[in-house]
Amino acid sequence: MKKLQRYVLFELLQVFLLTLAGLTALIFVALVGREAVQKGLGLGPLLRMTPYLLPQAMQFAVPGTMLLATTSVYGRLSAANEVIAAKALGISPWRLAQPTLVLALLTSFGAVALNDLAVSWGRLGVQRVFVESLEQVIYRQLALHRSYAEGGVQINVKKVDGRRLLMPTVTVQSSDGGEPWTISSASAELRSSPDRRKIVVRFDGIHVEGDVSIANKEAVEREIDLAEVLGAAEGSRSPSNYALGEIDRELREVARQQAEVRHEQATERTLAMTTGDFDRLGPDAWAPLERRLRAHERHSRRLALEPYRRWANGFSCLAFVTIGVPMAIWRQKGEFLASFFLCFAPILLAYYPLLMVSVDAAKAGELPPLVVWVGNAVLAAWGVWMMRRVVRN
Template sequence: MRIFTKYVLSELLKVFLLTLGVMTLMMFVGLLGKKAVDLGLGLGGLLQLTPYVLPEALQFTLPGALLLTVTGIYGRMAASNELVAIKSMGISPMVMVWPTLILSVFVSFSAVWFNDLAVSWGRQGQERVILESMEAIAYGQLRVKGSFEHGNLTVHVQGVEGRTLIEPTLVIREKGKEFANIVSARAAQFAANVETGQLVLRMQDTDATGQLDIVAPGVEEYVFPLEELLGSRNKSRSPSDYSLGEIGPAKAKELDTIHKVRQDMSTEAAFAMLTGDFDELSDGAWRSQEKVIQNAEGRLNRFYSEPYRRWSNGFSCLAFAAVGIPVAVMLRKGEMLASFFACFAPILLIYYPMFYSCMVLAKKGSAAPQCLWIANAVLLLIGIYLMRKEVKH
């Protein structure tokens, strides 16, 4: 028995590590290339991004690499009649299956960890590198072209001396507004604040038109959050950016917000009834508080569903392997890609629509977050049924 276990694990690990390396490299290059095009990062910035992008690439490639490996190995075994030979010796083919399922469990735990690492440490690191690179990019473009444009910000200068911008002019465009704010100054300097995720422009002797309409001698600071520079106006951190360890305190914070707002609403209602000010009890008077509660409940639903999403997404590796093994044996194809696509097509048509439908319902609060395991459970049941069928025959 140990000979069969060592043989299967040896074949699996060799092919899996090679496949994972190739697929991760391709995904990694694609992600870096996209960021280089979207953000205009140079070679130095891309090299700094490397460790932070790697977990993001691995969370996508681990399930696919495992499925490709499993379908390839077991398809070749079936095509060369290795499983038939084991049956003829009176040995259950499951001795060739258990090592793969156990390996899939370890890979699934790794996928959960990489998923958590990518959305917390990875994204924060990427934002920090982008911010630091943004300062260098801004100075580089201002020296060469005399202007720098990113997101809703455009800067024009007469010249650059060291780190000092000579007679800079800022054009700040607000989304949905016809006119932009224009700010000019005698001199200015860019500075990146890595801790707060902001790009700060310190301007000397400013003169602003538009909604700002100010003349301010001395030094004025204009702060541009990274979200604004990248064209996003989201002011709150998305629940998908929290690590699993941060989700518990975040849920408590949202619950506390809902409790405080409802408590304030009760107090205000009681006071309005005592004073006879019934206008304060109208629906319009509660609109702002109800919006706060609605936003907090929406974020709370996402916080409740996020751990289930990450764990079920990670354990899709096990579900894919459970289906891939019997399907590859049934097809008896020695080519890796033939078995892979024959197995991946039903997964693409069944698993992912089911998973994302459940995720939408869970985020809206229309279904319990545990429903995110349904797609995995369906694949596991199909895999168990097909395995039992193959073992019997």
């Protein structure tokens, strides 16, 4: 029995590793192409992004590869009547599935760590490389299309002559809702700050700021804070970009901020009651505090959801395998792709819709974060039901 289990495990590892390498490479090329097309990056920045994009490619490849390897190996076993022979010897199909379930369990733990790495270190790394390469990107886009727009930055020019922008109009809107500014001039030039976190725009000659024309022989320089206009500032960091180890600390910080807002509200109520200045409780004075409190509550809910979502996503490997093993055995055919798509169809039609609906409900506070495991539970229950039928038949 152990020899048969070792054989199954060896075959599974072979198919899994080979398929994982191919599928990861395919997804990686697609991610690189997306960055190149959407953001106009050159070869240098794309090469610097490689280590950050690799975990993201593997994040998508691992669950599908686990399912494909499972249907391939057990499809061949069933087609060769080895499962029937094992049952004739009194060996339950559950024993045949045991090494695969153990491997899927270990892979799921690895997938959780991989997901955490991809959404925190990987995404932030891609964003950092993009920000550091933005000067080169802007010049390329302006030379090709005579316009550039990303986040809160919009630049239009008549022509690009080397590093000089002819007849440029630059509009900048901060992501924190600050006042936008627009400047037009006869020519301008861009350069990155030494730390590459800002773009300095040098406007030459007569320029128009807003609706005011200013005749100035000296150049005018304005700085564009990339973290602010691209939404990459620390305060605007998405909860999905926090590592699991950072979430508890951030939740405590959000709780502290919520307590501060509630303290401000209590102070305003007290002052209004003691001084008779009830305008302090009017909509104009009270609404900003309510908005801040609701924003902290939304941020807190999304942070609390992230660990559940990442663990559920990682353990999709185990959930996929629970339906892949009985489906491949039940079909008794070596055409593993047919078994794969028979398994993947309900995953696509049921698992991912359930995951998205549950995530949205948890973000809105309508359901507890634990609800994101519903999709995994449905697949596992279905897989156990199918496996019991395989054992009985």
